[in-house]
Amino acid sequence: MVITTARKPGAQLEAEAREIAREHGLAFLPRENRSLDSLIAEYAKVLVLSNRGLSCFTAQGELFFHPNMAAVRLRMLRKGGRDKMLDICGLSPGDSFLDCTAGLCSDSLVAKYRVGEGGRILALEQSLPVYLVMAHGLKHVRPPRFQGLARGIELVNGDFRRILPQLPPRSFDVVYFDPMFDVPVMEASSLVPLRPLAADQPLTREDIILAGRVARKKVVVKERVFYDFSQLGLTRAGGVNRKTAYGVLDLVEDKDED
Ligand SMILES: C[S@@+](CC[C@H](N)C(=O)[O-])C[C@H]1O[C@@H](n2cnc3c(N)ncnc32)[C@H](O)[C@@H]1O
Structure with a gap:
């Protein structure tokens, strides 16, 4: 993987790209006049800093930060609608939410909307290119109505x-997991450029045990509708939509039963 800039970058853009390279131990490549296709053919993963932001290009397309998926859900919530993930997680203002699989950060943005300024969202992303693209996007997001959420x-x-x-x-x-599905939801086109960059080891019971130690109320996992949540020791919750379902370890309930 290398980092470069758009063609004819200003001095500031190039300095910023060089700084990202230095900070994360990446090779910086002056763009000169090279086409993206030739860069992808040579390096497979190419980070490009431009005035639009930081993107990562692969043969599967361009990964960039866009709050669109979260925006649809946020619009519904602002109108008084409900959100399946928030309902299942049972998040309230002031709560803390650990997103173990940040990805495009849509779930984290929606969770931040619910927990508010007094709540905490910590989002973990294993893939360096995904992390760099999303970190840059969260920092520079426009329009302004997303800035408070993104910076939170x-x-x-x-x-x-x-x-x-x-x-x-x-x-x-x-503690929340939305891992890469073994069988992708084909319509989830925003995930297509994520797939070649993402970490995709399946969840195990050991992962749920690790999460159950850190969670106060719940561990929640999102998976495909045909997934057998019992293999993780989880209970299927909240019905299903056509494509995805949630599995839950309810720690408050378990404690009450002791
Ligand atoms: C399906 S995406 C998550 C999408 C996200 N919920 C959203 O709203 O945009 C899964 C992400 O989890 C990341 N991931 C997978 N395994 C991980 C691990 N062990 N630690 C941290 N991140 C991981 C992948 O790299 C990928 O970016």
Whole structure:
């Protein structure tokens, strides 16, 4: 993977790209007049900083930050509508939410809307290119109505399997996973450029145990509708839509039963 700029970058853009390269141990490549196709053929993953933001190009397309998916859900919520993920997670203002699979950060943005300024969202992303694109996007997002939400998300580059054991017990109300599906939802076109860059190891029972130590109220997993949540020790919750379903470990209920 390399980082470059748009053609004819200003000095500031080039300095910013060089700084990202230095900070993350990447090779900086002066763009000169090279086509994206030739860069992708040579390097497979090409980060490009332009006035539009930071994108990552692969043969599968361009990954860039766009709050569109979250925007549709936020519009519904602002109109008094409901959101399936928020309902299942049972998030309230002031709660803390650990998003173990940040991806495009749509779920984190929606969660931030619900928990508000007094709540905390920590989002973990294992893939360096995905993290860099989203971190840049969250920092520079326009329009202004997203800025408060975006800047309220703490995005960290790391593997949840390494980070969960370092977090104090019961330190987040909800711990959430939305892993890459083995069988992709084909219509989810925004995920197509994410797929070649994403970490895609399936969840295991050990992961749920790690998460259950850190969660106060719930561990929630999003999966395909035909997924067998019992293999993770989870209970299917809230019905299903046509394509996805949620599995839950309800820690408050479990405690009440003791
Ligand atoms: C389906 S996407 C998540 C989409 C996200 N919920 C959203 O709203 O945009 C899954 C993401 O989890 C990341 N991921 C997978 N395994 C991970 C791990 N062990 N630690 C951190 N991130 C991981 C992938 O790289 C990918 O970006």
